[in-house]
Amino acid sequence: MANRIICAAAVALVGGSVPAIVAGSEAIGWAEGENGRESATNSELQFEQLQQELKNRGFAVKLEPPAQQGAYGILEPSTRTIWIHPVVFELGIALPVLIHEGVHAAQVCAGDGMVATLQLDIEPPNATRPFFLRYHSYRRTIEAEAYAVQVQPDAYERVGQLLEQHC
Numbered sequence: 001m002a003n004r005i006i007c008a009a010a011v012a013l014v015g016g017s018v019p020a021i022v023a024g025s026e027a028i029g030w031a032e033g034e035n036g037r038e039s040a041t042n043s044e045l046q047f048e049q050l051q052q053e054l055k056n057r058g059f060a061v062k063l064e065p066p067a068q069q070g071a072y073g074i075l076e077p078s079t080r081t082i083w084i085h086p087v088v089f090e091l092g093i094a095l096p097v098l099i100h101e102g103v104h105a106a107q108v109c110a111g112d113g114m115v116a117t118l119q120l121d122i123e124p125p126n127a128t129r130p131f132f133l134r135y136h137s138y139r140r141t142i143e144a145e146a147y148a149v150q151v152q153p154d155a156y157e158r159v160g161q162l163l164e165q166h167c
Helices: 036-056 085-089 095-112 128-130 135-152 156-167
Strands: 005-007 009-014 018-023 026-028 060-062 073-076 081-082
Touching: 036 060, 036 095, 036 156, 073 095, 081 095, 085 095, 095 135, 095 156, 128 135, 135 156
Parallel strands: 060 081
Antiparallel strands: 005 073, 009 018, 018 026, 073 081
């Protein structure tokens, strides 16, 4: 398990506008966007496109519960495998979780198989800090980068750019 990057919590932009923090199976501050169904349809399409992009870059994406209980997503660098828990679809956070793991995939590419920081010029918002401050040193840095990208309004485009740049 030491070789896995685990995302046990997710911070999502629900409906493209309101941050929602999701930990375990609870949603805190959940809010629906103005055009909720339209956003969901767009998110589904983006999820499928990002999933395909990750596959094209040599990552397997499995829609199965990760081995780590309570985790929504895990990336195992040695096998380049990403597990996405199916419950994220019911929670409406599938795309943000895949974006988070996509950032970790870019970190694996940047580190030539090892996880490396991307030296991003953005900071994670304060609301995300409880999810990565529990980690120490290097692990904290890589999680902070993933959360920083995941909550950006243009997170989908950013993760695509990171994969293009590093993979």
